[in-house]
Amino acid sequence: MKSIDEDIKNGTFRTAYLLYGEEAYLKKTYRDKLKKALSTDGDTMNFAGFQGKDVAVSEVIDLSETLPFFAEHRLILIEDSGLFKGSEEKLSEYIAQIPQTTTILFVESEVDKRSKLYKALKEHGKIVEFAKQNEELLTRWLLGRLKRENKNITKSAMQEFFLRVGMDMSALDREMEKVLCYCYDQEIIEKQDIEAICPQQVENRIFEMIDAITDSKRKQALELYYDLLALKVSPMIILSLFHRQCNILMQIKELKNKNMNRGDIARQIGVPGFAVGKYQAQAAKLSQGRIRQILEYGVHMEEQAKTGQMNENIAVELLIVEASKERKF
Numbered sequence: 223m224k225s226i227d228e229d230i231k232n233g234t235f236r237t238a239y240l241l242y243g244e245e246a247y248l249k250k251t252y253r254d255k256l257k258k259a260l261s262t263d264g265d266t267m268n269f270a271g272f273q274g275k276d277v278a279v280s281e282v283i284d285l286s287e288t289l290p291f292f293a294e295h296r297l298i299l300i301e302d303s304g305l306f307k308g309s310e311e312k313l314s315e316y317i318a319q320i321p322q323t324t325t326i327l328f329v330e331s332e333v334d335k336r337s338k339l340y341k342a343l344k345e346h347g348k349i350v351e352f353a354k355q356n357e358e359l360l361t362r363w364l365l366g367r368l369k370r371e372n373k374n375i376t377k378s379a380m381q382e383f384f385l386r387v388g389m390d391m392s393a394l395d396r397e398m399e400k401v402l403c404y405c406y407d408q409e410i411i412e413k414q415d416i417e418a419i420c421p422q423q424v425e426n427r428i429f430e431m432i433d434a435i436t437d438s439k440r441k442q443a444l445e446l447y448y449d450l451l452a453l454k455v456s457p458m459i460i461l462s463l464f465h466r467q468c469n470i471l472m473q474i475k476e477l478k479n480k481n482m483n484r485g486d487i488a489r490q491i492g493v494p495g496f497a498v499g500k501y502q503a504q505a506a507k508l509s510q511g512r513i514r515q516i517l518e519y520g521v522h523m524e525e526q527a528k529t530g531q532m533n534e535n536i537a538v539e540l541l542i543v544e545a546s547k548e549r550k551f
Contacts, residue, residue: 237320238347247391306333314338
């Protein structure tokens with residue numbers, strides 16, 4: 223990312239860029255940065271965009287060979303083409319011959335690093351992967367945004383924000399804008415502000431439901447289940463998320479037995495570091511054998527529902543009743 227910022231700052235651009243990866247927010251941000259630096263709004267003479275699988279490679283090459291009209295650069299933007307997942311010979315050979323007045327910008331979700339096109343970009347262009355950001359980087363990014371607005375946030379509020387919104391940058395950006403509007407007349411954002419403005423994710427409600435189950439609070443667990451149904455979440459999605467959370471608990475117990483610290487556990491199972499403690503507290507109430515029993519019973523209930531032998535809603539209710547039978551195992 224820094225290399226793209228430097229290219230823009232210095233005005234020295236490569237003839238080809240590839241931006242790819244899971245983090246859509248950052249990928250879009252740097253796509254727009256390059257587009258703004260290399261073209262002007264409404265300039266249809268020197269900008270061409272291609273979207274989807276049916277990219278006409280011959281047309282791309284013809285456009286690339288055309289000198290820009292009263293401008294320094296010609297920009298060709300190719301998005302979600304899938305060209306880096308196949309054997310694209312013609313364009314792969316052309317990458318080394320792109321004129322200095324043209325920049326081809328590829329934006330892809332997935333690539334095959336073994337493909338000829340990827341190797342050609344690696345040699346003659348610039349490749350930037352936008353991976354999912356970890357908790358530390360996201361925290362620094364959010365704190366930087368808050369600083370520009372002359373605001374700060376408490377640690378508990380930041381943790382609650384991640385718990386409610388998740389780790390997707392687009393969602394974090396959108397929800398932080400709401401928080402800033404809500405807290406426009408205060409310097410410090412508190413936990414109660416986050417609770418007031420950011421709705422809980424479905425996953426968080428599932429966590430609360432499992433918390434009630436591990437405490438043998440059957441009535442509370444069922445009430446939380448009915449709340450999810452009221453939010454139009456289907457029983458099968460709830461069941462799938464239930465399985466996911468139980469699998470996390472199983473991994474937590476296994477990794478803790480290996481004496482791994484919270485940071486390593488968080489990276490291993492892909493959850494925020496501050497959430498590990500909550501999962502560990504939940505997992506401590508169940509033995510590995512009991513978690514496995516609950517998972518197996520859940521799989522059985524899922525099969526019953528999918529094959530039409532049992533109503534989906536009843537299947538989940540029976541799972542909750544079964545899983546909350548005992549307090550500790």
